[in-house]
Structure formats: C-alpha cells, structure tokens
Amino acid sequence: MAETQKTKEQLLNGLEEARAQKRSEAERERTEESPGESEEKYRLFVENAAEGIVLLDTKSRITDINPRAAEIAGIERQELIGKSVIQLVPLIRFDVKRALSLLKDVIRGKSLSVNEMTITNRAGEQYIIKGILNPLKKAGKIVGVSLIVEDITERKRAEEEKKRFHKEFEETLKGLPAHIFRFKKDTNGNIIAVLSEGRVAEVFGITTDVIKSKDLQELFSKEHYNIVQPHYENAFSGKTVEFEILIRETWFRTTIKPYKKDKKGHVVEIIGYSTDITERVRAEEALRESEQRMELALRGADLGTWDWNVATGEVTFNERWAEMLGYGLDEIEPRVSMWEKLIHPDDMPDVMETLNSHLEGKTDFYETEHRVKHKSGDWVWILDKGRAIERDADGKPLRACGTHLDITGRKRAEEELKRYRDHLEELVQERTRALEQAQAELLRQERLSALGQLTATVAHEIRNPLGAVRAAVFAIGDAIERDELHRIERARQLAERNVVRCDNIITELLDYARGRDRERALNLEPAWVDEWLDALLDEQSIPESIVCVRELTCGVKIPIDREHLRRAVINVVENAVDTLQDDTASLTAQGNQLTVSTRIGKERLEMRFSDTGCGIPADVLDKVFEPLFSTKTYGVGLGLPVVKDIMQQHGGGVEIQSEVGEGTTVTLWLPIVDADLIDQQV
Template identity: 30%
Template sequence: MPLKEISTLEQGVGELGRPASQRPASVQTPDMNPALLTTFLENALDGVYVSDSKGTLLYVNPKCEDITGYERDELLGRSFAELKILPEEGSSNAIELLQEHVEGRSTRSVRVQLTNKAGRSVSVRVATNIIKGVDGNVILGLLHDMTGHESADEALSEPEQRFKDMSERSLVGMYILQDGVFRYANAMLARILGYGPDEINGKPVRDVIHPEDWPLVEEAMHRRISGELGSLHYEFRTVRKDGEIRDTEVYSSRTVYGGRPAIIGTYLDVTERKKTENALREWEARWQFALEGAQDGVWDWDAVTDRVFFSTRWKAMLGYAEDEIGDTLDEWDRRVHPDDKIRVYEDLERHFRKETEFYQSEHRLLCKDGSYKWILDRGKVIEWTAEGNPRRVIGTHTDITERKRAEEEKRHNARLTAALEMAGAVCHELNQPLQVISGRIDLLHLDSTDDRIQASLAVMKEQVDRMGTITRELMGLRKYSNRDYLGNLKITDIHQPPEENRE
C-alpha cells in the first residue's frame, strides 16, 4: 500500500476504536510509523478496508479475505456491490451508511449479511469513518464477524424460558444457589422442604441443612464455586420447615448467574429409598448370618452380566482365601468336574424353564489342593427380565463329601454282604455232599487192601477234607458279618480257620 494511504489510516483506525457518539465526522491524520501501522492492519482480528467515495476498494487486510472468501487481488479495484457480496436486503443499509458518511452526517455502524465467495451467508457488523487523505476523502471500514454471536444473542432468553418451564413441571427439586442463598427454587423443591414457593427464594441454604451435615455441604459448595469441581453428586440430611429430617440426594454443577459464579442442581428426597435400602441390608445381613452359621456357602448370580457374589464360606469350602476367587461365573464353571458338568447345566436349565420350583444339583468341585469335594448346590431365580429370562439367581453350597463317602461305603458293604450271603448258601449246599463223599472214602478204605487204591483214596480224602475246611470257614465268615456288621469286618486268609473254630 502506498505510504500516503498508510499515513491516512492512522488516526482513522484510532477513531474507530472510540464510541460512535464521540467520533468526529472527519479527522486530520498526522504522520506516523508506516511499518507499525502495516503490522497492525495485517494482523488485525477484524477486517479492515479502505475505499473511495464510490465504494471502490483501495486496501483490504487478510481478515477481509477470510470473511469474504476472496483473494486480495480479486477485491482491490472493485466494490462489494460489484462482487455481489451484499445481498439485496442488505444493500440499502450499506449504501445508506456510505452516503451518510460521504455527507458527513453519521458515523454509526450497522449489521448486514454478506454472501462470501462460496455462497455462504456471513453476519457482520460494519463500522466506517471518513478520512481526509492527500488525494481527497476515503472511507475506512471495519468488518466484525458476528457469525454465531447473533443467534446466541437472539436466543439468549429462550433457553432460560425452557429451563423455567421444564423445572416448574419437574418431579424433582431444582435450584440455583449463589452466595449461599437460594436464588431460584422450583415448586417441587419448595414442596420437598415444606415451604411455599415465595418462602424459599432468598432463603440461606444453611437453614435447611442438618447441622451435622453442614460442614460437608459447605465444603462441597466451596469446591464447586472455586472451580475445583465441575460437578458433584452426594447425599446429606435436610431439615424441613416443620422440623422433620429427610434424606436428600443432590446432583449439582457450577454455572454463571447474573454474571457471577453460582451452583445449579437437582434435589431429590430419597428418604423412602434409604429406608428400603436399610431394611434390605438388615434382611441380607440376617440371611447371610443364618447361612454362614449353617456352614453353607452363599452365591448371588446376576445372570445378565454373569457377575457372581461368592461368600467367604463358599471360597473357604474349596480352600481359598477371600481374595483368591473373583466375581465371574467362570470361577464356578471351571471347577465343576468334567463328568458332572452336562448334568449340572441340565438341572439349571430345567429350573430356568420353570419346570422345577428350585434348582438342585449334586456335583464335584475342584479344590485348591487338587482334590474334589461333593457339593449340594441349591438355588432359585428371584428376579426375571421382561423377556422371561432369569435376571438374578441366589443359592447355597453345602459340603456333602462325608455323606457321599458314607453312602459309597454303605453301598460297598452291601455288595460285600450279598457276596458273603451267596457264598454261605453255596457252602451250606456243598457241606452235605462233601460229608457223604468223605464217608464213602472211609468205607472204601476199609474194604480195599490194594496199596494203589489205598493211596488214591488217601489223596481223595485229603482234598475232600480241604473243601470241608473252606466251606466251614466261609460259613463262619457269614456268621461273623451278620453279627458285627461289615463296618468292623476284617478280611483274613480264608485258608486259615476262624479263631472261634480253632482248637
């Protein structure tokens, strides 16, 4: 830009920074530092342009290029009207403003809509001033981009009205606090606190907080107002107008009200919920105590997320410490004996299909030491989803390893008893024939004098006597088992005679 045009801008730029009412219609410009002014113009955050009295652009800074979308070479020597930057509805304002400046009648600013090179509408505020230059008067103008600001300004009261409408219809208390005082409280909050709508506004918040909880509330308010915490959710006790103490839950965050920091939030009366929660905790504590006292493990399964609560006793039953087992269904599933798993899940599915009132299964679980314990697993669905699927299932684990061992021993002894009974019956049937054979051998021995026959009869006699000994031993063992039960049975060499038959 020529030095004479730069020098013309100095005072005009300064005058544009003053209120319009304080600006003269035209000013004389003293000499200045051209380099300093050029730096200022080229880095200005607003668009700066210079035009002659006909609107032909003589100078534009980079911000003008940004706002209009045109390069500097496309703008210089042409007017905004020629480039069709000004829409028809905005042209009259701009032309009128220009004419007023030429005639020295005004230094006001107007807001117009420009159309940039891309065809997009841009809201700007145009401020102009007449400068007497070396070659006559020129127009110095500023373009301030208002895009985004206009709609926010115009809609400023709309969200406020929406907030008020929403809060007055809300089923929760809503409030704005500033300087420790209720600046706004909706009808529900007034009802929660037992006040009329006109009584709560302007009331110090401390008046409705339980004295023991005030330090907590005061600290929370300070941390939000100071900006240390953006938002906060916590509980405290409220004192109603009639003196009744209620449990309260608030969600609050920092805001600006009347140009100063404030707190906006919601206020919930959770007294009944707290009573229900306390009653539930007491019931669960009694239930847990009863089950733990019975030496049963307890589990509580969220069937939607597969998260499971395993009691301390449940874990100890398998040899684990409290922190050695997690809270997923897999902790149980991977410990079920492979031979039992299919049957266990079949039992569970039958209950889920509501074919059984309770789930019950006896299966083996792997212990920490590598051994297996027999577990009686019992449970029941106590909550269902809307689709009819189990949501929550609770149950118990009972260690039945000793019972299973006793049952197996009983079955083993029963099998052994049956075998001995059969052996005794067989021996009884064999005993009489053996006696007959033994007698016949004795007679033959008396009748024969042949040495070979005598030798054969001796061998036969020996074998018959041996068979007789065996049958007597088995019959004696049968008597012993019937008398003393198999729990005290002691297996010995049956080739040795029972002690009661020994001489």
C-alpha cells in the first residue's frame, strides 16, 4: 500500500514538472523573437525616429546614420557613411574641436550629454541641437560611439522669442501712461494689491514695487479712500465700474472689472487701469473758456458772423460778413439760400458734407475752407467756423452760430509756395537724373578701364609666346628649304613650349575670372604630407643650376585635395625657380638654392618654400596678392591670388616673408584640428 502511494506521488510530481516545462517553453516563445524580426523592428525604429541617430567607429568615422540626422546635415546618407568628423569640415560648419574632444572622452568610456551646439549644414541652414553620446560595446570592448541628436532649433527660437516678448511687455508696462493694477481680498476682507505697473503709480509718491502687497487703505488718503472703496467693492461683487478722481492735482479715469472667481463663483481678484486724463480735463476747461472768449470776441471784433435759425432757414449776418464780399448789409438776403448761392460750385459738396456731419452730431465743430463769390465777380477764400448751440430733445439742431475769416492772402501765399515747391522738385529731379547719368557713365568708364587693363595684359602676355611660335615656324620652313633637319626639332620644341605658355596663361585667367577654383568642392583624402610633397617635387623639372634642398620632417597625415593643393605648390615652386633664373637677381651667399621644408606649428601644418633670390621690396610685397599684378617679365599675375584661394578653401592660408638681398619664404599652412592625433603620429 505504501509502495502504491509512493508511485502515485512520483507520477504527480512528474506531471507537474512537465506542465511547468511546457509553460516555460510557451512563455519563451511569446517573449523571444527571431533575429530577423528583432532587426526589422530596430531598423523601423531608427528609420522613423524623430531624433537623429548616428553611429561612429573608434576612428570617428560614420558607420550608420538615420534619415533625420542626414536631413539635419543636409547631405545624403550614402555620402556621409564612411566620412570622418574632420572630413565633414568643408561640408558642415560646427565646433570641430568640441566635437572631437567629446568623441575622445566617449571612446574612453564616458557617456556625455551635449546641451547645445550650433551647426550650419551644406544648404546653409542653421540648426541648434542637443545630443547624448554613449560608447558602443561588444564583448566588453568599446567599438564605437552612438549619438542621438535632437533638433531644438524651434524650441530655442521660441524661448528667445518668449524672453524677448516678456522683456518688451515689461518695458511697455513700465512706460505706459496708464496705471495697470490687480487687487485681491485676503482672509480678513482687506483689499490687497498684487500687481502694479505704469508711470501713473508715481503719483502716489511710491514705486510700483512698494505698491505691491499694500492694503487699499494704505494707498489712499482717508478722503480718497472713502471715494474709491465703494467702487472696488462693486467690482468684487461682479460689476464693471468706471469713475474719475482728482489726486494730487492729477485727474484719473479708472476702470475696474472682475478678474478671477473661486469655485463658488465669488470674485476673488479684480483688474483695472487708471489713465491720466489731466490734459483732457484741462482741455475741456480751456474749451469752455475759449467759447466764452469767442462770444466776447464776436461782439467786439471785426469778424464776419452769422446766426442761423436752422428750422426756418433765416440767417442774421453782421456788416463785416457782407463787406468781405463787397456788399452792403442791406444788399444781403437774410436767408441760408443766399449763402448757398455764393459758394463756389466745386466746393459745395465738401462744404455741405462737413456741415451736415456736424448738424447730425458727428463732430463738435463745423469748419471748412471754401471759395465765396465777391460782388466784383472774383472768388474770395473764406475760413468758415461754427457750431450748433441749441438742439431739441431728439438732438436735432435748432440754432447754429459761426464766423467768416477772409484767408485769400494766405491761400495765395500757399499757392505761390506750392508753385515754388513744385519748381524745386523739378530742379531736384533734373539734378537727380543728371547725377544718375553721370554715375552710369562713371561705372561704364570703370568697366571699360578694367576691361582695357585685362585686354592689354592678356594681349601683351600672349603676344610674346606667339612671336616665339611664329619664329619657330619660320625656322622650321627655313630648315626644310636648306635641308637642315637638325634645326627642326629644336624649333618644334620652342613652338611647343610657347604654345603651352599661351594655354597656361588662358587657363590661369579663366580659372580666376570664373571663380571656378573658389566654387569647386574639395575632394579630401588622407595623405602623408611629407611623402606627397616629396613625390610632387620629383615630378618638377628644376634646372641643374638650382639646388633643391628637402627638409620634410613633419610626419603628419591629414585630409587634403591632392590635385587642388598640387596646383598651389607648383605655382609657388615655379615662382621661386623663375626668381632664381632671373638674370637681374642679386644672388645671396648661398647661391641658387630652393629649400622646401615641412613643420608642425601651433595647430597647423606648414609647408615652407625658401629661395635665395634677390627678395621682394616692401612696397611690392603689399601687392603680390592683387589680381593682374606681376613682378615677372611674363605672366598675367594671377598665380598667387589662385594659391591664396586654394589655401583658404582648405581652411588655411598663405604667408610671405621677404627681404631685399636675403631671399623670399612662402609658407602654405593647413589647419590641424586634432592635436592628440598629431602627437600620436609624430
């Protein structure tokens, strides 16, 4: 029996183990994916990520990059893959030193964050980015770097715009002629200031900062507090209130309305503004005084006056009104129709429109300048002013009064001034046209002068080799006639050399004039500079009379455009050889010697070309980079300008040191962005 029980327990335990194993396998099947599925999900994630993702190897070369990162760079993905950070320098503008320093730290095992970095891509678009750099490890060994880039350009612009807006808003509030304020009630029911901005606050005798947190009762005198307190309470009850108050000889118009409510709908904060209306009040007072003075003036002054009963059309004119128009008062019909008949037909529409606008209550005054017919038939200019002084309960005018002022003299003066101004404008236009013509002629002459200089230079430089070609052709013909065949080869070589000279002159001129070298993208490839320069010198045909000393010791490998830089070096070498071959050169103690050396300077590689020629005078040295300037007996003078352009395209430059009787040293330098890498190579 015991044995049977033991067998049953063994069966149950085995069944439970089988079930557990089956559950484990099912769970593993659910959680595990095939490598292909996992890789596909990774690729979909990377390809569609909103952030830029870049993978680099330990030599800072891009091994993979997603579409977003390529979009930020403005370069196709395939073009970027395989390029090092240094090779991106001609394509993208960014802080190369900082980037290389960060990569170096990450390759050493650090994980870093880049808060902000500004780059300008190949299309000229500027981005502000932040990024996270992590080392990539395989089997515990760092094999590269991952960079996740987030474009924060719009966010930074929005932040800057927000800062600018807040600053401008604060400055605007401080400069407002109005006082903007907010008040709330504390737990004791006191009305407390929480915001106060604007120059009007100075009227209280304290600054806007001090006003904040003050009780309403502390801000006003007892007299003024008793006036404003009910208005503030009305605002807290949910009403919009307006009132005017005089404080310290300043009149304010204040508007207050509810601003915030609590959950129960009770107003807990109010907002308002006070405007200084002192000038308006004074203007209104001045207007009232002016009206009184006008009434007195109309009685005693020699002005034409009219008093119009709008309902009946009857008008009372004074004698001066009639005299202005050459009439006696008894000759004037006392009706508004008389006035209408005398107004110039061209002025009538504007006069009636202005008058009706005032009678309808749209304006405070009626005022026009119009022509009225004189008894003699002439037209007199009149300044006509008036206003409705009585209206009925509906606002319709009952009576209007006004004055006439003869402004004919002023109008004539204005017309004369206008004619004079028009005349002056005509004179200015004539002078302007003459100036524009002179300027156009000057530009034409300058262009012709430049073209003439270029034509003369090219004609002179090509004429010499063409003369040599012509002489060679003549010599060949003469040799054939005389059957002196040994002279033919020498003449042919002479012709070929001078044809090449012509071709070089034209190529040099076209390269500079079209700016081809300045626009051409560099094809950068890593090169050991010493070996490259040594091979280049081997290709050059340097006369036996010149000793070429090579001191190539920099031992550095950097990216260069071999063909592009080759042209710069050949230009410099040929200039040195030409100088040493010049019969007029005063040789130094070393004789005819050209020394070519390389060295590492401060964050730059230098290629130096030193000759023992006669040197260049200081006044000439300032002009050697000017197009068409040359110290040679032949050549168009574009060699050194082209050299300068080539070096600048590489991010470097060209320097010349020379002393008369000592010789000349030309230094071509290239930037070195990774000092640690150079130390390792050296």
